[in-house]
Amino acid sequence: MDLLLRGITHRYGATEVLSDIDLAVGEGEIVCIIGPSGCGKSTLLRFIGGLERPDEGEVLLSGPVPAGSLNPLTYVFQDFALLPWRSVEANVSLVLEDHAMSGREREEIIADVLARTGLSEFRKALPRQLSGGMKQRVAIARALSVRPAVMLMDEPLSALDSQTRELLMDDLVDLWQRERFTACYVTHNLAEAVRLGHRIVVLSRRPGRIRRIVEIDRDLGDRGPGDSELDAVQRELWQLLRDEARAADREIADGVA
Amino acid sequence: MASLEGSQAAGPALNDAGGGAASATDGVLRPVPYRGGGFRPVPVRFVGLFVFVALIALWEAGSRSGVISNLVLPAPSEAFEAFRYLVESGQLWRHLSASLQRLVIGWTLGMSLGVAVGLMIGLFSLARAGVLPLVSALFPIPKIALLPLFVIWFGIGEGSKVATILFGSFFPTVIATYGGVDNVDRTLVRMGQSFGLSWWSIVRKIILPGAMPAILSGCRISASIAIILLVAAEMIGAEYGVGAYILMAGSLFATDQLLAGVAILSVLGLVVSWLIGKAEAWLLGWRG
Numbered sequence: 001m002d003l004l005l006r007g008i009t010h011r012y013g014a015t016e017v018l019s020d021i022d023l024a025v026g027e028g029e030i031v032c033i034i035g036p037s038g039c040g041k042s043t044l045l046r047f048i049g050g051l052e053r054p055d056e057g058e059v060l061l062s063g064p065v066p067a068g069s070l071n072p073l074t075y076v077f078q079d080f081a082l083l084p085w086r087s088v089e090a091n092v093s094l095v096l097e098d099h100a101m102s103g104r105e106r107e108e109i110i111a112d113v114l115a116r117t118g119l120s121e122f123r124k125a126l127p128r129q130l131s132g133g134m135k136q137r138v139a140i141a142r143a144l145s146v147r148p149a150v151m152l153m154d155e156p157l158s159a160l161d162s163q164t165r166e167l168l169m170d171d172l173v174d175l176w177q178r179e180r181f182t183a184c185y186v187t188h189n190l191a192e193a194v195r196l197g198h199r200i201v202v203l204s205r206r207p208g209r210i211r212r213i214v215e216i217d218r219d220l221g222d223r224g225p226g227d228s229e230l231d232a233v234q235r236e237l238w239q240l241l242r243d244e245a246r247a248a249d250r251e252i253a254d255g256v257a
Numbered sequence: 258m259a260s261l262e263g264s265q266a267a268g269p270a271l272n273d274a275g276g277g278a279a280s281a282t283d284g285v286l287r288p289v290p291y292r293g294g295g296f297r298p299v300p301v302r303f304v305g306l307f308v309f310v311a312l313i314a315l316w317e318a319g320s321r322s323g324v325i326s327n328l329v330l331p332a333p334s335e336a337f338e339a340f341r342y343l344v345e346s347g348q349l350w351r352h353l354s355a356s357l358q359r360l361v362i363g364w365t366l367g368m369s370l371g372v373a374v375g376l377m378i379g380l381f382s383l384a385r386a387g388v389l390p391l392v393s394a395l396f397p398i399p400k401i402a403l404l405p406l407f408v409i410w411f412g413i414g415e416g417s418k419v420a421t422i423l424f425g426s427f428f429p430t431v432i433a434t435y436g437g438v439d440n441v442d443r444t445l446v447r448m449g450q451s452f453g454l455s456w457w458s459i460v461r462k463i464i465l466p467g468a469m470p471a472i473l474s475g476c477r478i479s480a481s482i483a484i485i486l487l488v489a490a491e492m493i494g495a496e497y498g499v500g501a502y503i504l505m506a507g508s509l510f511a512t513d514q515l516l517a518g519v520a521i522l523s524v525l526g527l528v529v530s531w532l533i534g535k536a537e538a539w540l541l542g543w544r545g
């Protein structure tokens with residue numbers, strides 16, 4: 001299933017947030033979206049996920065929804081969005097309970113995704129007992145359980161410390177190599193973008209427009225820290241973003257971030 | 258850290274060689290003054306009980322020695338005597354069961370309706386716009402002032418008594434519930450929507466548990482109000498009931514009985530508060 005954005009423009013009140021965004025996301029591809037804070041990255045992701053409607057333009061899906069996908073467009077949130085009163089397995093169960101399936105099937109899916117994210121021994125734990133990295137793994141397990149066609153990830157690693165972030169990036173790479181999932185991955189961290197993105201979309205400051213799309217051919221599995229080619233890309237991205245970021249930083253916020 | 262330990266082991270003579278922080282002064286090591294602590298009451302057992310017992314003992318001693326006149330305040334032992342008579346004559350259970358019945362029915366109905374209306378105000382713009390001003394206007398009215406109206410509407414029997422307690426516990430519950438719904442983390446609701454959960458699932462599995470802490474603290478308030486209103490409600494021609502017993506004792510100036518009745522209400526309040534504490538531990542265990 002492919003994703004197509006056409007001419008997306010949006011205003012909140014008088015402020016234009018996004019301006020004329022055209023983008024296509026192919027199957028099995030991870031597209032990273034970067035840009036200075038407040039440029040509309042989260043807003044764009046909400047449009048893609050159907051949580052909000054843009055003023056102009058449209059988000060289109062092409063191709064059939066993969067068989068067995070319960071929630072084709074599935075979010076992973078920056079702040080995990082786990083229900084604090086539910087255990088790890090019950091948090092995963094939550095998103096399956098509204099679908100017609102037997103208790104056995106549900107149990108199997110839960111056991112499977114928890115095994116795939118290395119959480120099997122934490123089944124009964126409550127979110128407050130888990131570290132940030134573990135919580136985000138639960139959120140990823142929950143997303144996987146509905147067999148998404150496209151994962152919409154809004155700064156999924158930004159709330160984590162840098163070591164945990166490295167670990168989870170490795171996990172995501174492993175996961176992608178096994179399952180070839182499609183993802184829109186919003187981040188402000190350039191290292192994450194060059195590590196995980198097949199293509200990197202650079203947005204300008206508000207109103208967000210596409211400034212450049214950088215493609216990285218290197219297979220995800222071959223990208224490691226300290227890779228000179230990736231470092232060069234990262235520097236190039238930083239050149240593009242620096243002035244935008246500085247200008248965005250000096251703007252007076254007139255809405256919620 | 259290492260240099261401090263080093264100079265400690267070597268003694269003052271070698272301080273300069275150690276070069277640690279301690280050598281800045283005359284070589285006397287002293288601990289960093291502790292400035293933390295406080296502002297955080299921890300549970301201390303039996304102190305409450307001790308204060309209670311001591312106060313009663315003091316009071317009893319005062320009465321026996323004549324410092325406290327019997328006319329002003331009867332001794333605790335006299336109030337206890339009245340209570341014992343109440344138990345032995347079998348009246349206690351009669352009064353208590355009548356009161357408990359009113360309390361349970363009125364409070365349960367008030368709570369359920371309150372939670373339902375609070376949820377509606379929290380969830381629907383129209384309900385908020387239409388009902389919230391009404392709630393704000395009616396909440397501060399002392400329900401006691403409405404007693405005559407309740408008698409006309411619901412009759413002199415159980416109806417008016419239950420209605421008083423119902424109205425009293427309804428309003429605080431509404432306000433606590435909609436406040437709780439407002440405070441539910443919106444990203445959790447968004448998460449539910451993004452996974453395609455049904456509206457009813459989101460309300461039942463995300464909003465209601467998220468508002469539960471607020472609902473339960475509303476519960477505490479409404480339970481206390483219900484007990485307060487019990488006495489008022491039993492002013493309306495009740496034959497039995499703890500409130501009726503207190504009122505009767507009051508009108509006869511039987512202060513020992515009056516105190517016994519008040520103590521029963523007090524204990525009732527303690528028991529209810531303990532039960533709600535249990536419910537909190539059970540329903541809100543996830544907060545740790």
Ligand SMILES: Nc1ncnc2c1ncn2[C@@H]1O[C@H](COP(=O)(O)OP(=O)(O)O)[C@@H](O)[C@H]1O
Pocket residue numbers: 012017035036037038039040041042043044206254255256257
């Ligand atoms: N619901 C909203 N109402 C009004 N303004 C909003 C809303 N959501 C976001 N904004 C504004 O839109 C801009 C883009 O926000 P966002 O998409 O969150 O940026 P980013 O994720 O790139 O940091 C910001 O200036 C923000 O204040």
Ligand SMILES: [Mg+2]
Pocket residue numbers: 041042043257
């Ligand atoms: Mg954002």
